[in-house]
Amino acid sequence: MNELMLLAENFKVSVLAGVNLGWQGIGGIILFLTGIGLIYFGIKALKGYRFFPDQEQNIPEEDHYxxxxxxxxxxxxxxxxxxxxxxxxxxxxxxxxxxxxxxxxxxxxxxxxxxxxxxxxxxxxPENPQEFYLDDEKSKVEVTEEEKEAEQKEEKTPFGYAAIAIGVLLGIFGAVMLIDKL
Known part of the structure; x- marks a missing residue:
């Protein structure tokens, strides 16, 4: 019976035993989560999400000028x-x-x-004649919807693919660090 008690004492596991990951484990978790985040944002970018608002000219509407x-x-x-x-x-x-x-x-x-x-x-x-803008109607060029879509696709594609690629690399590197630590 004593032998059984000694054997049980040798295999006692602390509740916090798995928490002690050290710097390598914590770094692995951070890299893994950062990789997941980059993959998420890369997919959003490929689907057309814009991270920066459109920069447009502030020209008053033609309603009363x-x-x-x-x-x-x-x-x-x-x-x-x-x-x-x-x-x-x-x-x-x-x-x-x-x-x-x-x-x-x-x-x-x-x-x-x-x-x-x-x-x-x-x-x-007309309400405040001091307010004006140059009327450049002649220099305006009509942009078709196809051209706008092509421009948006050009803008989002490189960032999306780059974010996904970097995210995958960071995720793999973080997972390897975690597995190596465990």
Whole structure:
């Protein structure tokens, strides 16, 4: 009977015996979970999820802005010193003028190859004529839905595949570390 008791004492297992994984085991768990997360995000990217919001131009809707023409009045040059020690940078802008209900307004716009006296298409807010934007309807290019889809597919494919590949590698490496520790 004593021999049986001694044998039982030799095989006592602590409740916390499996928790003592050490740094290798903890690192394996972290790598494995990171790999699973990367695989998840890679699959989401391949299905079309966008991780960054679309960057779009903030152009007011056409509901109440009125079209008109402004006149290029004066070329304005601004010189700024170069911080790298090179030549000064020159920015060219134009002062444009337009009249709404007998009141004259002037604004500064970037140079787009204008000459003095050129008429520039703008749209202004009738409630606040100081608010305006350049009307570039002529330069707009219609993009078909197929082109948009092709562009989105190009954007999401490399990230999705790369995330899945790295996730699989990290998952395998983490699993090997865990198995080796156990």
């Amino acid at each position: 009125e079209p008109m023409q402004a006149k290029a009045l004066q070329k304005v040059k601004t010189t700024m010193p170069s911080f790298s020690g090179g030549e000064d940078q020159v920015f060219v802008e134009w002062k444009i003028g337009y009249t709404v209900n007998g009141e004259k307004y002037t604004q500064i716009v970037t140079d787009n190859g204008y000459n003095k006296g050129d008429m520039i298409d703008i749209k202004y807010n």
